[in-house]
Amino acid sequence: MSLKEKFIFNFIQHDRWKYITDGLVVTLKVTFFAVLLGIALGIIIAIIRSTYEKNGSAMRGFSKFVLWVMNLLCKIYLTVIRGTPVVVQLMIMYFVILVSTRNKILVAVIAFGLNSAAYVAEIFRSGIMSIDQGQFEAGRSLGFNYVQTMQYIIIPQAFKNVLPALANEFIVLLKETSVSGYVGLMDLTKGGDIIRSRTYEAFFPLIGVAVIYLVMVMFFTWLVGILERRLRNSER
Amino acid sequence: MNANETLIKVENLQKYYNGGAIKALDGINTEIKKGEVVVVIGPSGSGKSTFLRCLNLLEVPTGGSIFFEGTDITDEKTNINIHRQKMGMVFQHFNLFPHMTILKNMIIAPMKLRKKSEAEATAMAMELLKRVGLEDRANAYPSQLSGGQKQRIAIVRALCMEPEVMLFDEPTSALDPEMVGEVLEVMKQLAHDNMTMVVVTHEMGFAKEVGTRVMFMADGKQVEEGIPAEIFENPKSDRLKQFLAKVL
Numbered sequence: 146m147s148l149k150e151k152f153i154f155n156f157i158q159h160d161r162w163k164y165i166t167d168g169l170v171v172t173l174k175v176t177f178f179a180v181l182l183g184i185a186l187g188i189i190i191a192i193i194r195s196t197y198e199k200n201g202s203a204m205r206g207f208s209k210f211v212l213w214v215m216n217l218l219c220k221i222y223l224t225v226i227r228g229t230p231v232v233v234q235l236m237i238m239y240f241v242i243l244v245s246t247r248n249k250i251l252v253a254v255i256a257f258g259l260n261s262a263a264y265v266a267e268i269f270r271s272g273i274m275s276i277d278q279g280q281f282e283a284g285r286s287l288g289f290n291y292v293q294t295m296q297y298i299i300i301p302q303a304f305k306n307v308l309p310a311l312a313n314e315f316i317v318l319l320k321e322t323s324v325s326g327y328v329g330l331m332d333l334t335k336g337g338d339i340i341r342s343r344t345y346e347a348f349f350p351l352i353g354v355a356v357i358y359l360v361m362v363m364f365f366t367w368l369v370g371i372l373e374r375r376l377r378n379s380e381r
Numbered sequence: 382m383n384a385n386e387t388l389i390k391v392e393n394l395q396k397y398y399n400g401g402a403i404k405a406l407d408g409i410n411t412e413i414k415k416g417e418v419v420v421v422i423g424p425s426g427s428g429k430s431t432f433l434r435c436l437n438l439l440e441v442p443t444g445g446s447i448f449f450e451g452t453d454i455t456d457e458k459t460n461i462n463i464h465r466q467k468m469g470m471v472f473q474h475f476n477l478f479p480h481m482t483i484l485k486n487m488i489i490a491p492m493k494l495r496k497k498s499e500a501e502a503t504a505m506a507m508e509l510l511k512r513v514g515l516e517d518r519a520n521a522y523p524s525q526l527s528g529g530q531k532q533r534i535a536i537v538r539a540l541c542m543e544p545e546v547m548l549f550d551e552p553t554s555a556l557d558p559e560m561v562g563e564v565l566e567v568m569k570q571l572a573h574d575n576m577t578m579v580v581v582t583h584e585m586g587f588a589k590e591v592g593t594r595v596m597f598m599a600d601g602k603q604v605e606e607g608i609p610a611e612i613f614e615n616p617k618s619d620r621l622k623q624f625l626a627k628v629l
Contacts, residue, residue, distance in 0.1 A: 277474075277476075279472060279474050279476040280476060280478065282439055282470075282472065282476065283470075283472065283476035283477075283478070284478075285439065285462075285465065286437060286439065286465060286468070286469075286470035286472075286539075287465070287466070287490040287494070287538075287539070287542060288462050288463070288465040288466030288490060288494050288542065289462070289490065289493070289494065290462045293493065297489060297493065298478055301480050302478075302479065302480050305480065
């Protein structure tokens, strides 16, 4: 068979390209919602952790105890999530915790979202800690409370500082979802794999899948570059 | 407004570190009346910045009380954020918000905390910018300004909240020498307009000329206090004599 015939055999015959496109949609869905979950949860964890690190020693009584407990829970969470492979977490989520759920996309979103949150939290924490203490003090001296100071002054600056690291985490997550096949979720990688099992041809399905990931990553890298430049310009 | 009204009253203020091993403030008592310009001087490590930062609770005192407009702000039940709105603060390192324009730096607090409309807050900010001669920089970012300009903006940013008192923490110490004058000029203007001010500074000229009272601190204690003429011309304690011999 010529290359062209092989291409037709792998992708066109029996509409096999649909495995790829359907899988791509699943991959994008899982990544998108997992990123949202990861950022939301990650910011909360980062704020708890950095609040404890900055102010824990100055606080007293019950509020200090609450913060101490929350910080401890966050630390345990970070240790467990970062200390185990994401594919194992995904399988535990599907076969142990959410056994009654048949919605595999939901399971994947939760598993990857919870995983990503741990990394996002540490990225954001470093971003918050990198902001000069004087910025906190200036905000507080104007009369802003802690949350307002975070919201208007610290988080916007921290976000800008961590954007490259955050973009990297997003790209890692996009590629990590390729293990979704372990719980039988038909994502992009699984789609290519199914074609391979039907045609007994490895080259086209796998290279095809790889190229699609690569193009997506290059696209997002370009997008983040634009965003970064715009944020930077807003200070000049 | 009664000119002799007490604005801030400090009673036996203490700030200890390491469980009392280091006494940054060791029993400060003073009263600051409306319209006064209190200049705090002293060698480095004397606790003068700590004292100033305790006044708006950026440093939480270990002991003693601070009454602001009659309210004990060191009481844990007091909502300090309300009182801080009336206590403007200017820092050594300006601490402008780098991600906001000059105008936004100035209007964000009045808008969010005083619920002023954007138009109202902007009008006030522009008026203040005009007073310090920087109205043409309203849409610039802090990184585009010189040190002296930044500090003048920091002063008017605090003034946008219409404070009862302005606290200055070594406002000219981080400036190039040729920019010190423009900042001191704005502060003089403020004093002239009867703003109550507490100023920690090494600018003895400013203390002499503008201060209504000078407080000399050393080792966490207020060693001597009085009108500038008395402090500078006729120092009583040896500690102050030594200090003045070095700085004058």
